[in-house]
Amino acid sequence: MEHYERKIELFFELKGTPESSRKSYRRRMHSFLKYIQEKDITIEEVTDEDAQQYILHLKNVRGLSPGTINNYISSVRFFYTYVLDREWNSRKVPRMRRPVKFPVIPPREDILKMLDETTNLKHKAFFVLIYGSGLRVSEVAKLKIKDICSRTMRIRVEKAKHNTNRYTILSETALQILRLYFKSYFANIPYTKEDWLFPGQDKKDLLVLKQ
Incomplete structure (x- = not known):
């Protein structure tokens, strides 16, 4: 073995x-x-x-x-x-048919209401990136400052699922919430572009994003 x-x-x-x-x-x-x-x-x-x-x-x-x-x-x-260096017989061991599930998509108004009622700016910024940019939770958690580009209104997603890289959109609403998030929580704290966009709870790791 x-x-x-x-x-x-x-x-x-x-x-x-x-x-x-x-x-x-x-x-x-x-x-x-x-x-x-x-x-x-x-x-x-x-x-x-x-x-x-x-x-x-x-x-x-x-x-x-x-x-x-x-x-x-x-x-x-x-x-x-x-x-084992053997031939695989897919006729004898076929992949199972997966049932096609019809997705339940909540109305846009419900999503916006949820965001409006979220008072924690960090949570709100996190949620708006998931909803507005189509990111997975793990992808948002691994974003760095350098991945956000307000000039091109894009977000770089590095080493996502299957170790792939891609770009996705950055909405104006998400950008404004991100700016409020940093202005409220992380003012006057030094940072580099390599730092995490959403750090942990250690105050030494808090970041700032210029407006």
């Missing part, structure tokens, strides 16, 4: 896989290997039928959703193709 783990880590290093993705793959592969060991099957003896039974186990015993099961299938496929 140690040999396989070294091989997996080598692949991650060569590809530059983000640590979050590495943890997910490790966890799901270990789950599959634990299942195989409990069935008294050696790694070298694993068959397509074993993978099929594992997927049924995830569905019927653990009750996982199709989307989550597909993530497990990706990890098992990686173990088959890269670690």
